[in-house]
Amino acid sequence: MIKTIFFTVIIVLFFYIIWINNIFAHRETYEMPSQYAKIASDVKSYAKEGKQLFEQNCQACHSVRYDAVYISSVQANPKLKTLQEKYGKVLPRDVYEAVFHEDLMALKESFGKVPPDLSTMYLVKGKEYLFNFTLEPQKVLPGTSMPPVMAGRPEETAKIIAYLKSVSEPSPEEKNKRVLMGVGTIAYLVVMGVLLWLWRGKILKRMGLH
Structure with a gap:
């Protein structure tokens, strides 16, 4: 039993280190002034205003499905209300992409690919990356098709990040x-695990191997 526990712990640690928390992966670091970092972290004070700023500046291309905020063309489509009555405010991803395929393809034609949904972008990239990328997209990701709509507006950008x-x-x-x-x-x-170990012991005992 001790061997089983030992190997189980080794396997769990392996997946944690190599897969979940890859210590060998290259990690870029980005700076963010402390006053804006505080705003981006203060959800209670700035998320509501950040949502308004998002709708004004980002919604033409990006959605936040987890909050039922869809790209502007979809938001104006009468089909959306009908679907939300059937599925709820947050549409299943497959339904959203199937029904509004033309809207998404129109964005793809303009930008080369469909701009990503930002529901989990904060968790994936972190506030420092989002802050720098939103202000200076070409500097952070050369060749990106994202326009610098928030250039020179660091405080408003931080509020959008608080919303995300x-x-x-x-x-x-x-x-x-x-x-x-x-x-x-x-x-x-x-x-x-304990029950299986006890059952294994009984089987081995019956076979005369224990």
């Missing part, structure tokens, strides 16, 4: 549900 942070983070209730689910899953695996 608010969308990407689950509510306290959802966090508690996820924690309980995680604890329950681990407990289930531990119990099943």
